[in-house]
Amino acid sequence: MLARVKRGQVGIWVMLGVILVASLALLFFIQRKPRVDVQQPQLPSADVESFVKGCVESALSDALKVILPQGGFFNPQPFVTFNGYKVQYLCKNRNYFSIRELNYACQQQVPPFVPAIEAQLSTFLQPRMLDCYNEMKSEFRSLGSEVEFDQSTAPEVSVDLRHGKIVTKVKKQVKVTKQGETRTFEEVSVETPSPVFDMAFVAESVLQRQFALYAGATDLGYDLINYRRTNKLLVTPYRISDGTVVYKIEDVPSKQFMYVAFRGAVLPHGMAVP
Numbered sequence: 001m002l003a004r005v006k007r008g009q010v011g012i013w014v015m016l017g018v019i020l021v022a023s024l025a026l027l028f029f030i031q032r033k034p035r036v037d038v039q040q041p042q043l044p045s046a047d048v049e050s051f052v053k054g055c056v057e058s059a060l061s062d063a064l065k066v067i068l069p070q071g072g073f074f075n076p077q078p079f080v081t082f083n084g085y086k087v088q089y090l091c092k093n094r095n096y097f098s099i100r101e102l103n104y105a106c107q108q109q110v111p112p113f114v115p116a117i118e119a120q121l122s123t124f125l126q127p128r129m130l131d132c133y134n135e136m137k138s139e140f141r142s143l144g145s146e147v148e149f150d151q152s153t154a155p156e157v158s159v160d161l162r163h164g165k166i167v168t169k170v171k172k173q174v175k176v177t178k179q180g181e182t183r184t185f186e187e188v189s190v191e192t193p194s195p196v197f198d199m200a201f202v203a204e205s206v207l208q209r210q211f212a213l214y215a216g217a218t219d220l221g222y223d224l225i226n227y228r229r230t231n232k233l234l235v236t237p238y239r240i241s242d243g244t245v246v247y248k249i250e251d252v253p254s255k256q257f258m259y260v261a262f263r264g265a266v267l268p269h270g271m272a273v274p
Contacts, residue, residue, distance in 0.1 A: 048136070048176060052188040055132035056125065056168050060192055063124045068258045072117045072200065074124070078109060080261045082238070082246045087259040089244075090207045106207075106264040113204045114161055114197065121159040121166075129170050130154040145178040161197040168192065195251035196258075198231045202249050203260045206235075 070076050071088025079086040090113065091106035110116055133155065137147040155172035167189065174185045234250040243263050250257040 047140075048174065048185050049188050051136045051139075052129075052132060052170055053190045055129060055135075056170065056188075056190040057192055059125050059128045059132075060121065060166060060168070060194075063121055064194070064196065064256070067117070067120055068196070068199070068256060071260045072113065072120065072203075072258065073110075074120060080240065080242075080244050080246065080263075082240070082259060082261070085259055087246055087261045089261045089263060090203065092261075092263045106262055108207070113207070114200050117196065117200055118159045118161055121168075122157050125157045125159065125168065125170075126154045129157055129172070133172060133174065140176065145176055148175040148177070149173060161194075161200065163197055164193065164195070166192045166194045166196060195231070195233070195254060195256060198233060199249045199251060199256075199258045202233060202235060203247065203258065206247060206260070206262065 067074055069083075069085040069087070070079070071090065073088045076086050076088035078089050078092060080089065081087070089109045091108045093107050130151075130153075133147075133149060134151065137149070140147045149172055155170045157171075158169045160167040160169075168191075169187060169189050171187045176183050176185070232252045234248075234252055236248045236250070238246045238248065240246060244261055245263070246259055246261045248257055248259055
């Protein structure tokens, strides 16, 4: 009988122990606060590059819409009007063809074509990049960052046309400060997919052939035809009554196009080249 009573007391103490442990565990989980990870504020280093990249791409898009149909220039001279555009003559000869005087060559009207387009784009972008940096300063300030740079001079801008892309470098020292930490940026480089180099290459190649061909000749030659097909360019010549030939060089995937004009010495009516 006594042994039975002792076993009952032991069972009671075990139950009390289990209840105590469970209560303590429940109390621990109730009072435990969830862990909050405090992250240090990040300086907008990537944002500087992305902000400037957005400005560059927007300005390039605006510029190319103007200069490509005009033969790569904002103010083409001399030009021919075609489909509502002032199209730059890459070469022009106002004379009539003469075997005796050998005056049939097309006379170049522009400097080397690719560098000329690069210079046009650089000049266009430079003042717009200063506006971009001023806008960035205002926007970053609203986000708690201070931006410092020399506002008296525009950033240096260089444009490099390459196969399938435009590489733009914008040089301007900028200091960005946030939460007492400062970072300095010297240059932002932006690569923009673009067919401009390839279109300009075709136009330059046509120009070189015009130096040796009579006015109105539109034979592109095997190498240029192969290059055109490889880079998905559609080249279409349009003859105008005064002897001018306007080439439309279109990038098939993007639908962007360039017009360029040529006029060599015109063949007199009824004359044929042997």
